[in-house]
Amino acid sequence: MSGILRLDGLRKSFGSNEVLRGIDLTVQQGERIAILGASGSGKSTLLRCINFMEVPSAGTVTVAGTPVGEEARGGRCYRPAELARLRTRIGMIFQQFNLFPHMTALQNVAEGPLSVLGVGRAEAEARARQHLAKVGLAEKAEAYPARLSGGQQQRVAIARALAMEPEMLLFDEPTSALDPELVGEVLETILGLSREGRTMLLVTHELGFAFHFATRVIFLHEGMIHEEGTPEQVLKHPRQDRTRAFIGRHSTFAF
C-alpha cells in the first residue's frame, strides 16, 4: 500500500540548523496521527513540509501516489501552480487561527471555494453555512473574527479548511494559543471529525487528547522519528528512554 501520503528521506535545514534529518513516513487513508516531541524537535516543520509552507531541503513528498515536484539539477523543483493545486487538497489549521480579519466568519469559510475553486457565490455561502453549523457556529456567521473568542475563531478556521473538502487535514498545535477553558470545545470539534474517518495529522502538546484522538503516535527527537506506535504503546508503554522522559515531564502535575 502506497498510502495517501508518503514522505521519503525528508530533510529541512534553516541555514546551518538541520531541523529534519530524514523522515520516512507512510500515512494510510483514514489514519489519525499525533506528532509529539519537545519544542525544537521539528514537529511543526514536519507538518509544514507536507503542504509546502516550508519547502523541504531534500527528500520527497508523495500525495495519493504522485510525487510532488520534479527532479532538477540535483534537487527537487516545485512550480508555484503545482503547490497551489496541492494545497487545495490539504487543509491546514494554525496555532494562531489566522482568520481573515476583514471578513465575517461566513466570508472566511466561503473564501477558498469562491476565489480558489471558482464555486459560485450562492453555492459557496450555502456550503459555508453548513460547515459553520458543523463546528457549532451557525449563529455566528455574520460575526467578524475580532468579536469571537479564541475557541470560536479556531472552530471557524476548521470550517474554513473543511470547506475546501480536502483529502487530509493538518493541525499545527491547534489549542496552544487558547485559554485553558476554551481548549475543550476545539478538541471536541476535532474528535467529531475523526468519527467521519478523515485523514488527519496533528501536532500537539495535549498528550491526553493525543491518546483519545490518534490511531498512531509519532515521537520526534532531533528531527528524526524516535518512536512510533499505537497511542497505548507509545504513551503508556514507551520503549525509548527519551520518550519516557518526555511523557514524564508532561505529566508532572497529573492528578
Next chain:
Amino acid sequence: MEYEFAFGEILRDWDLLARGIRLTAALWVIAFVTALAAGLFLGIARMSPRRALNWPATAYIEIFRNTPVLVQLVWFYYAFPVLTGVQVSPFVAASLGLCLNTSAYCAEIYRAGLQSIVAGQWEAGRALGMSEATLMRRIILPQALRRMLPAFTNRAVELAKMTSIASVITVHELMHEARTMATQSFLPLETFTVVAAIYFILIYPGTLGALLLERRLATRGGAA
C-alpha cells in the same frame, strides 16, 4: 505703509487664473493616479526575493527620492529629448516627472503597508491554495490599503504642492500664470497672495481629510 491694495485688478484676470487651476488639477490627477498604479508594481518588485526585480526597483526608488523634483522635471524636459530624440510637450514632461517621483514614494508606502500584514495572513491564504495574485487581491491589499490610506493622502497633498514646480518648464499651470500676471500688472503682492490662497483652498480639504482619516482609523484600533 503707504501701499494701496489692488486685488480687484488681479481678479479681473480670472480667466487666466482659471486656466492655471485647470492645468494644476489635471497635472495633479494624472500624476497621482498613474503613480498609485506604478507604485504598487514597484513596491512589490522591491519586496521580491528575486534580484532581477528587486535591484532595479530599489535603484529607481532611491534615485527619485534622493534627487530634487526640480532637477527631475528639468531633466525630462531638456535632457530626455537629447537622449531619445523624442521632444515632449512641457505638460507631458511635467506629468511624467511628477508621476515617476511620486511613484517612488508610493512604492515605499505600499511596501511598508504590505509588510505590516502579519505572516499568518499570507500563510492562511497560501494554505487555501491561493495564487500570489489572488492572495494579494483578496487578503493582503484589502487589509493593507486601510493602513496606507493616511500616508497616501499625505502624498497627494505633497504632490498638489509640487505641481507648482512645473511652471519652471513653462507648463501654464497656476504658478506660471501667476508669474505672468505679476510681471504684466506690476502687482506681485496681490497676485501671489491670491495664488497662495487658491492653493490653500485647493489643498486644505485634503490635509483635513488625512487628519480625519487618521483619527478614525486610530479609534477603530485596526479591528475588522
